[in-house]
Amino acid sequence: MATDSSLPSDLTPERPSSQPHEASVIDASLRTPLTVLISSALIWLLAASVLGIIAAWKLHTPGFLDTCEFMTYGRIQPAQSNAFIYGWGFNAAFAVSLWLMARLSRGMLPGSGVLLLGAAFWNVGVTLGVGGIILGFSTSIEWLEMPGFAAPLLLVAYALIGAWSLVVYRSGRSSEIYASQWYLFAALFAFPWIYSVAQVLLVFAPVRGTVQSIVHVWFTSNLFLLWFASVALAAVYYFLPKLLLKPVSNYYLASLAFWWLVVFGSWAGLSRLLGGPVPAWVQTVGAAASFMMIVPLVVIGMNVFGTLSGHWSALKGSLTLRFIVFGAVAFALWLLALIAGATQGFASLTQFTYFTAAEGQLGLYGFFSMVVFGALYYIVPRVLNSDWASVPLAGVHFVASALGVILLVGSLALGGLTQGALLADAKVPFAGITQASLPYLFSANVGLLVLAIGQIAFALNFFWTLARASAPSVRSVKVLLAAQPEVSR
Amino acid sequence: MSADQNNNLSAGQSGASDESLQQVHAELVAKKPEPKEGFKTMPLFLLGFVSTMIFVTSVYVVHYRAGFSPTVYDQRFDPKTAAGTGAKELTPEQVIAAGKKSYQQVCAACHQNTGLGVAGVYPPLAGSEQVLGKEEALIRILLHGLNGPIVVKGNTYNGAMPAFGKVPGGGYNWNEEKISQVLTYIRQEWGNSAPVVTKEKVKEILAAEKARSKPWTDAELKPFE
Numbered sequence: 001m002a003t004d005s006s007l008p009s010d011l012t013p014e015r016p017s018s019q020p021h022e023a024s025v026i027d028a029s030l031r032t033p034l035t036v037l038i039s040s041a042l043i044w045l046l047a048a049s050v051l052g053i054i055a056a057w058k059l060h061t062p063g064f065l066d067t068c069e070f071m072t073y074g075r076i077q078p079a080q081s082n083a084f085i086y087g088w089g090f091n092a093a094f095a096v097s098l099w100l101m102a103r104l105s106r107g108m109l110p111g112s113g114v115l116l117l118g119a120a121f122w123n124v125g126v127t128l129g130v131g132g133i134i135l136g137f138s139t140s141i142e143w144l145e146m147p148g149f150a151a152p153l154l155l156v157a158y159a160l161i162g163a164w165s166l167v168v169y170r171s172g173r174s175s176e177i178y179a180s181q182w183y184l185f186a187a188l189f190a191f192p193w194i195y196s197v198a199q200v201l202l203v204f205a206p207v208r209g210t211v212q213s214i215v216h217v218w219f220t221s222n223l224f225l226l227w228f229a230s231v232a233l234a235a236v237y238y239f240l241p242k243l244l245l246k247p248v249s250n251y252y253l254a255s256l257a258f259w260w261l262v263v264f265g266s267w268a269g270l271s272r273l274l275g276g277p278v279p280a281w282v283q284t285v286g287a288a289a290s291f292m293m294i295v296p297l298v299v300i301g302m303n304v305f306g307t308l309s310g311h312w313s314a315l316k317g318s319l320t321l322r323f324i325v326f327g328a329v330a331f332a333l334w335l336l337a338l339i340a341g342a343t344q345g346f347a348s349l350t351q352f353t354y355f356t357a358a359e360g361q362l363g364l365y366g367f368f369s370m371v372v373f374g375a376l377y378y379i380v381p382r383v384l385n386s387d388w389a390s391v392p393l394a395g396v397h398f399v400a401s402a403l404g405v406i407l408l409v410g411s412l413a414l415g416g417l418t419q420g421a422l423l424a425d426a427k428v429p430f431a432g433i434t435q436a437s438l439p440y441l442f443s444a445n446v447g448l449l450v451l452a453i454g455q456i457a458f459a460l461n462f463f464w465t466l467a468r469a470s471a472p473s474v475r476s477v478k479v480l481l482a483a484q485p486e487v488s489r
Numbered sequence: 490m491s492a493d494q495n496n497n498l499s500a501g502q503s504g505a506s507d508e509s510l511q512q513v514h515a516e517l518v519a520k521k522p523e524p525k526e527g528f529k530t531m532p533l534f535l536l537g538f539v540s541t542m543i544f545v546t547s548v549y550v551v552h553y554r555a556g557f558s559p560t561v562y563d564q565r566f567d568p569k570t571a572a573g574t575g576a577k578e579l580t581p582e583q584v585i586a587a588g589k590k591s592y593q594q595v596c597a598a599c600h601q602n603t604g605l606g607v608a609g610v611y612p613p614l615a616g617s618e619q620v621l622g623k624e625e626a627l628i629r630i631l632l633h634g635l636n637g638p639i640v641v642k643g644n645t646y647n648g649a650m651p652a653f654g655k656v657p658g659g660g661y662n663w664n665e666e667k668i669s670q671v672l673t674y675i676r677q678e679w680g681n682s683a684p685v686v687t688k689e690k691v692k693e694i695l696a697a698e699k700a701r702s703k704p705w706t707d708a709e710l711k712p713f714e
Binding site: 022023103104106174176178179238239241242243245247251252253256277278279280281283284285287288291292294295298299344378 | 505506507508510512513517535538539542545546550553554555559560561562564566
C-alpha cells in the first residue's frame with residue numbers, strides 16, 4: 001500500500017549474523033530450556049495424537065480395543081485432551097512466550113536452572129495427571145480431568161516457569177511494551193487465576209447446582225481465550241511485521257482489540273450455555289459478550305489482513321508466515337462461529353452436537369497450534385543456531401497440517417449441522433441420527449491421521465536438527481559472550 | 490523447493506530486528522492521534538461501529554434480562570406481563586397460611602389468637618353462628634364493619650368492628666383476595682369447618698354494596714343471614 005512508505009520509519013532488518021550480536025546472545029541463553037520445552041511439547045503432541053486416533057476410532061468402530069479397561073473411551077478421550085492441552089499446548093506456549101518476551105524486551109535469560117526444574121515439575125505433573133486419568137482417577141470435569149493431586153504441582157511448576165518471562169522483561173533493555181507483550185502479560189497472569197479458581201470451585205470444594213456448569217464454561221472458554229489465544233496472538237503481532245518488514249497497519253487500534261478481548265472475552269464463553277439449565281440472565285449476558293467479539297474480530301482482521309494486503313506473495317517465501325496466516329484465518333472463523341453460536345436460532349441447531357467439537361479443534365489446532373508451529377519454524381533454527389535439517393519435511397508438515405485441519409474441522413462442523421437438524425426432527429429415531437453421523441466421524445478420523453503425518457514429520461525434523469546442532473562446532477553462550485562481552489552486562 | 494522459497498528455515502535469514510519493531514511501535518503510539526492519509530475515515534467508522542455494538546447489545550441485555558432473577562430460565566420472561574397472566578392459584582394450605590398471617594397481625598388484637606374474643610366486647614369466632622353461617626353476612630361485616638350490640642352463642646357483645654374493605658371510611662383497604670383469605674381462615678380454624686370464601690364472592694358483594702358508607706348493625710344484617 002502506498003501509505004506504508006509515509007509511516008514514520010520502516011523496519012530495519014536484523015543484521016546478518018556473521019558477527020555475534022544481541023539477538024543471538026539472547027537466543028543462545030534460551031537454548032537449553034527451549035530445547036527441553038519444545039522436545040517435551042512434541043512428545044506430548046505425538047502421544048496425544050495416538051490417544052486421539054484411538055478415541056476417534058472408537059466413535060465409528062465401538063468394538064476397537066474395548067476389552068482393555070484402560071483403553072475405554074471414557075478414559076482415552078480425556079487423556080487425549082489433557083495430554084494435548086497441558087502437554088503439547090502449555091509446553092509449546094511456554095517456549096514461544098518465553099522467546100518472544102526475551103526478544104521483545106531485549107533481555108537474556110540469566111540462568112536456566114530453576115526454569116528447567118519448573119519444566120520438569122510441569123511434565124511430571126502432566127504425566128501423573130494423564131496417568132491418573134487412564135487409571136480411572138479422572139474428575140470427569142472437561143479440561144480439568146486430571147486428579148486433584150496433579151493440580152498443585154502444575155501451579156508450582158507454572159510459577160517457576162512463568163516467573164522467567166518477568167525476569168527477562170525486567171532485565172531487558174527495551175523500555176517499550178509492544179502489542180505482543182500485552183498479550184503475553186495477559187496470558188501470564190490470567191492462567192494462575194482461572195486455573196486456581198476453577199480447581200477450587202470445581203474439584204476441591206465444588207460449588208453446588210448450576211453454578212458448577214457456569215464456572216466450568218467460564219474456565220474452558222477463558223483457558224482458550226486468555227491463555228492459548230493470547231499467546232498465539234502475541235506471535236501473530238510479532239512475526240507479521242517482522243517477516244514482512246512492514247509495521248502493523250492500523251496499529252493504534254490494536255490496544256482497543258486487546259482490552260475488548262480481555263474484558264468481554266472472559267464473559268463470552270457463557271453463551272455456550274444458551275438453552276441450557278442456567279438462569280436466563282446468565283445466557284443473555286454471555287450472548288451479549290459474544291456479540292461484542294465482533295469488535296476485536298474487525299480490529300484484528302484490519303491489523304492482520306491490512307498488513308498482509310499487497311504482500312501476499314511473501315506467503316510463498318516464508319513457511320512461518322503461511323502457518324501464521326492460516327492460524328489468523330482460523331481465529332477469525334472461530335470468532336465468527338462464537339458470534340453466530342450466541343444467536344438463539346443458530347444455537348438451537350448446533351448446541352450439543354459435533355459442531356462444538358469442530359469449534360474446539362478450530363481454536364486449539366487450526367489457530368493456536370498452527371501459529372505455534374509457524375513460530376517454532378522461526379525460533380528453532382535461531383535458538384539451536386542451526387538450519388532446519390530437512391526442508392521437504394517442513395513442507396510435508398505444512399501441507400498435512402492445513403489439509404488435516406480443514407478435513408477434521410470441516411467434517412465435524414458438517415456432521416454437527418446434520419446431527420443438529422436431525423435431532424430437531426421428532427420423526428427421526430435416535431439410532432438413525434447416530435447412523436447418519438458415521439461418515440462425518442470417519443472423515444474426521446482421516447483428518448486426524450493426516451494431522452499425525454504432519455506431526456511426525458515435524459518431530460523428526462526437530463530432533464534431527466537438534467542432533468545436528470549438538471555437534472561441538474556450534475557456538476555456545478560462553479563463546480558468544482567472550483566474543484562480545486558488552487552485550488551481556 | 491528451493492532454499493530461497495523457505496528462507497526463514499535457516500538461522501542466518503533475517504526478519505526485522507526487534508529493536509526496530511519496538512522503535513516503530515513507539516513512534517506509532519506517540520503519533521496515534523494523527524492517522525495518515527487513507528486512514529482518516531477509519532476512526533470515525535470505528536467509533537460509530539463500537540457505539541452501535543454497545544447500543545445494540547445493551548438493548549439486547551435489557552430486553553432479555555428476565556429480571557436478572559436466579560429462578561427464571563426462559564429469556565422471554567417478563568415480570569410485568571407474567572404477573573397478570575401467569576399468577577398462580579394458591580393451594581388451600583397457602584390460602585390458610587396467608588389468612589392466618591393477616592389474622593394474627595390485625596384481628597387477633599380483639600378476637601384473640603384463640604378465636605374466643607373478650608367477654609362483653611369482642612365476640613368469639615370459634616363456633617360463632619355468624620362465622621359458620623352464610624358468607625353473605627360475614628363478608629359484609631368485614632367489608633364495612635359493625636356497630637352496636639350483637640348476640641353470639643347466646644351472649645351479647647357491644648363493640649365496634651372497623652371496616653376492612655376498600656370502602657368509604659375504611660381504614661384498612663384490604664383487597665378482595667386478602668379478605669377472602671382471612672375469612673377462609675376463621676371459617677376453618679378452632680374446630681370451625683365452613684366452606685371457603687372466594688375472592689370472586691367478595692368482589693360481587695363489594696359491587697352490590699357500592700353505595701354503602703357506614704358500618705352495619707345486627708338488625709340490618711338479618712336479611713342476609
